[in-house]
Amino acid sequence: xxxxxxxxxxxxxxxxxxxxxxxxxxxxxxxxxxxxxxxxxxxxxxxxxxxxxxxxxxxxxxxxxxxxxxxxxxxxxxxxxxxxxxxxxxxxxxxxxxxxxxxxxxxxxxxxxxxxxxxxxxxxxxxxxxxxxxxxxxxxxxxxxxxxxxxxxxxxxxxxxxxxxxxxxxxxxxxxxxxxxxxxxxxxxxxxxxxxxxxxxxxxxxxxxxxxxxxxxxxxxxxxxxxxxxxxxxxxxxxxxxxxxxxxxxxxxxxxxxxxxxxxxxxxxxxxxxxxxxxxxxxxxxxxxxxxxxxxxxxxxxxxxxxxxxxxxxxxxxxxxxxxxxxxxxxxxxxxxxxxxxxxxxxxxxxxxxxxxxxxxxxxxxxxxxxxxxxxxxxxxxxxxxxxxxx
Numbered sequence: 001x002x003x004x005x006x007x008x009x010x011x012x013x014x015x016x017x018x019x020x021x022x023x024x025x026x027x028x029x030x031x032x033x034x035x036x037x038x039x040x041x042x043x044x045x046x047x048x049x050x051x052x053x054x055x056x057x058x059x060x061x062x063x064x065x066x067x068x069x070x071x072x073x074x075x076x077x078x079x080x081x082x083x084x085x086x087x088x089x090x091x092x093x094x095x096x097x098x099x100x101x102x103x104x105x106x107x108x109x110x111x112x113x114x115x116x117x118x119x120x121x122x123x124x125x126x127x128x129x130x131x132x133x134x135x136x137x138x139x140x141x142x143x144x145x146x147x148x149x150x151x152x153x154x155x156x157x158x159x160x161x162x163x164x165x166x167x168x169x170x171x172x173x174x175x176x177x178x179x180x181x182x183x184x185x186x187x188x189x190x191x192x193x194x195x196x197x198x199x200x201x202x203x204x205x206x207x208x209x210x211x212x213x214x215x216x217x218x219x220x221x222x223x224x225x226x227x228x229x230x231x232x233x234x235x236x237x238x239x240x241x242x243x244x245x246x247x248x249x250x251x252x253x254x255x256x257x258x259x260x261x262x263x264x265x266x267x268x269x270x271x272x273x274x275x276x277x278x279x280x281x282x283x284x285x286x287x288x289x290x291x292x293x294x295x296x297x298x299x300x301x302x303x304x305x306x307x308x309x310x311x312x313x314x315x316x317x318x319x320x321x322x323x324x325x326x327x328x329x330x331x332x333x334x335x336x337x338x339x340x341x342x343x344x345x346x347x348x349x350x351x352x353x354x355x356x357x358x359x360x361x362x363x364x365x366x367x368x369x370x371x372x373x374x375x376x377x378x379x380x381x382x383x384x385x386x387x388x389x390x391x
Contacts, residue, residue, distance in 0.1 A: 001290075001297065002223050004190045006139035007096045007116035009056055011192060012225045013290065017259050017278040020098065020227070020267040021046075021055030025062060025083045039086035051093030054275035058091075059119050059267060060084045061100040071150045074103035081106065085113045098141070102149050104128035111136045121145070121152040124185035134188050141227045141265070143194040144181035153200025155181040174208040175215050179309070182222060192265060193219055194227040199234065209235035213254065216261040217300050221309035225264035230254050231274070252277040260285040262300060289386035295332035295357070296382035298389065307361070314354040318361070322351070326367055328386050330379075331357035337374050344373035364388050 003012030011018055023046055025036060036042035050058055062080045063072045088097050099110035102122035107129060111118070117138050123145035124130055133140040145151065146158035155177045160169040164180065172180070182193045195216070197209050213235075219226050230236060232247040240250045248270055255266055255274055259281025268274040288298040301307045301324055310327060311318045333341070338358060345352045350362030350370060360367060364387040371383035 001220060001225070002189070004139050004192055004225055006057070006190070009096045011139065011264050013264075013288070015264070016282050017263065018056040018265045019054055019271055019275055019278060020057040020059050020265055021050030021053075021095075021271045022267065022269050023050065023058055023060045023087065024064070025060065025080055025087070036087075037083065039083055039090055042083070042087040043090035043092075046087065046091045046095075047093045050271055051091070051095045053272035055095055055271045057096045057098055057117070057265070059098040059100055060087070060115075062106070074105045077101060077103060077106045078109060081109060081113070084110070084115075088114050102126060102129075102152065104132045108132050108136075111138060117141070119143075122149050123147075123152075123181060125149040127185065130186060130188050133190065137190070139190040139192060140188060141192045141194050142182065142187065144178045144196040145200075146181065147184065151201070153196040153198065154204070155196065156201055156203040158184070173211075174204075175212055175218065178212060179218065179222075182219070187222065187224060192225045192227050193222055194229065195219060197228060197230050197233055197235070206235040206238055209233065210239075213258060213261070215305060216258060216263065217302065217306045218309045220262045220300050221306070221313045223313065226262055227265040227267060228255075228258050228263045229267035230258065231266075231268040231270060248273060256281040256284075287389070289382065289389050291378075291382040291385075294376070294378045294382045295330055296379065296386060297329045297331075298386040299327040299329060301327040311353075311359060314357070314359045316353040316359050318351065318353075322361065323349075325361065325363045326387055328360040328367065328383065329357055330360055330383070333358060337376065337379070340373045340375070341370055344370045362387075 001013045003010055003014050046058055062077045096116045098117045098119045099115045100119040101107050104126045107118045118133055118140040120129055120140055121143045123142050125147050126149055144155050145153050151157055178195050195212050231251050232244050236250045236254050237247045252273055255277040259278050266274055266278055288300055290297045299310050304324055307324055307327055341352045348366050350366040352358050352360050367387035368384050371380045374380050
């Protein structure tokens, strides 16, 4: 899993969950407490209600992404940028400032004027967006979307038969589409992936969002940190039959679950409470063994679907009935070491496969035996520790 540096803020497995507070300078935005037109009032809100309550990142929106409103042009977004910039300049607290936009022109102007990262709600539908983010060497959150700058999050509207195949389109479910939408148009080294929770299209259902949360670990196979935005969302409210005003408890419960399943950034309007929920998720999530020095990373795999994602990312075909035990990614092997691993796996149910590094799958006992076949003590130790880690 690649860690991302966002203006000095570490995001990823090696860091605590980061909290992204929200500020809107758009009159269309649906959450009134976070909407401001006056930079002084906006700055006070950012300092007192976001940063002081624990926000690591402040995400500033220039327009509402609600599909009921007309999409602003890049020029119209730029007209609102002054308020956002004046807010950042008037804020006394310490945070990473993110500009939410779908246009590379707006992202570039915001980065030139003091912003630290980008939140692209259209998933690089603007083909120049990745290049701008790479030029400025900034973190960028990429939300799963079709290649349409006017349809953020509406992954079902992607022409999948053209982009993948008719056969794939026929068999793919909603989570498959979200995963592939995040892969479309590539990922920068500092991309953070966002699975697009919420009613972004008429076709998206509450069960689609619930299934995405159930299968959140699958997105770890993309090798990038994950951002979630689930605060008071309808797919949670409907489970407990709560209004938006009553939905904070269900949001906090889901936040702790999401952190356990791999969320690294949580976008929220309820900062102080979400900080606590994220701390609970961090305290009780699975502790994976990772040793970058010798190239061993335990993968967060709990079911066959998650294993298939990692196998596909490694270019490995596995038995669809492959039983889940432990899964490790091993890099930096020389040819002799790899051959010894493969030989040790022969005749067992363990698997060693993959061109770019080795994907190692097996029981703790099998992986321990494999580890003993590598004549490199540090690697043997790392493999053994990962194999025998307590669940």
